[in-house]
């Protein structure tokens with residue numbers, strides 16, 4: 001097997017025997033594709049907080065074909081996909097030619113998506129879908145006002161922008177690279193492009209109510225300001241911490257405007273929520289736009305791509321061909 005193995009000293013491509021897959025999962029997968037998420041970039045560049053045991057194969061997502069299976073849902077030869085569920089945290093992940101996984105959180109390839117498209121969407125896309133589903137479940141409708149997407153050039157943000165725009169919402173998208181990526185954001189459905197600096201300074205806990213909902217990938221002061229600008233009864237889906245894990249706010253937006261702060265956890269989402277998320281991804285995206293926003297790397301190019309992601313030089317999605 002060829003795999004990217006994370007050791008305490010760092011990560012590198014290694015040739016390892018199949019006995020390396022010491023997990024107790026009963027499904028053996030010939031991995032064909034994975035992708036690059038923020039968490040993957042953290043693991044590959046040696047940041048703490050993702051990989052919790054060593055040595056461990058990186059890659060929080062995998063798409064491949066079943067080689068052996070103890071799970072009647074997945075016959076040998078069929079396509080299978082796993083996002084999160086401990087991959088690259090405590091379980092060997094998707095940056096390897098083979099994986100041995102548990103079936104509990106695995107799903108079949110969604111109808112309407114190619115294996116490459118499902119992998120390109122990966123955790124980022126499926127998290128965006130979970131966030132949009134949460135907004136819908138709170139009955140926030142397009143007529144209620146614009147939706148703010150922070151970190152909109154990134155994986156979660158780009159897919160959230162597309163899903164929301166295609167569902168009829170007016171989308172305000174933040175970026176620190178408006179000169180470079182403003183046209184990109186408008187091409188995927190953003191109605192307004194906002195300089196992220198306008199949300200980066202600490203402000204009052206209640207500001208001018210502007211947004212019916214928010215999909216936030218950034219955290220910190222940006223999230224606090226987004227909450228402060230959310231309309232009465234609005235919902236803020238907190239997905240990420242690309243800026244900070246802090247949340248410097250007060251209870252005011254929650255008790256005076258009834259704002260809901262909804263946490264989005266893709267790693268341990270149940271199978272029903274996963275199925276719903278993949279259904280809206282298969283139906284609610286313009287797949288030509290997905291293909292256009294997808295960059296391609298193989299295992300050899302991953303470390304360089306991860307460095308670029310951590311230094312804010314990438315956008316859209318990165319498909320990894322194993």
Ligand SMILES: NC(=O)c1ccc[n+]([C@@H]2O[C@H](COP(=O)([O-])OP(=O)(O)OC[C@H]3O[C@@H](n4cnc5c(N)ncnc54)[C@H](OP(=O)(O)O)[C@@H]3O)[C@@H](O)[C@H]2O)c1
Pocket residue numbers: 036037038039123124127150151152153154155156157174175176177181196217218222238239240241242243244264265266267309312314315316
């Ligand atoms: N909750 C979950 O289950 C879940 C699932 C997936 C991802 N996440 C988290 O969501 C976040 C985004 O993931 P991703 O894969 O979309 O990452 P990504 O592709 O790197 O996108 C993050 C975007 O955030 C913006 N950004 C970066 N640093 C910022 C800062 N200091 N202030 C404001 N904006 C900043 C960047 O856009 P500009 O340069 O254009 O401003 C960047 O494109 C990460 O924290 C990730 O761990 C959580």
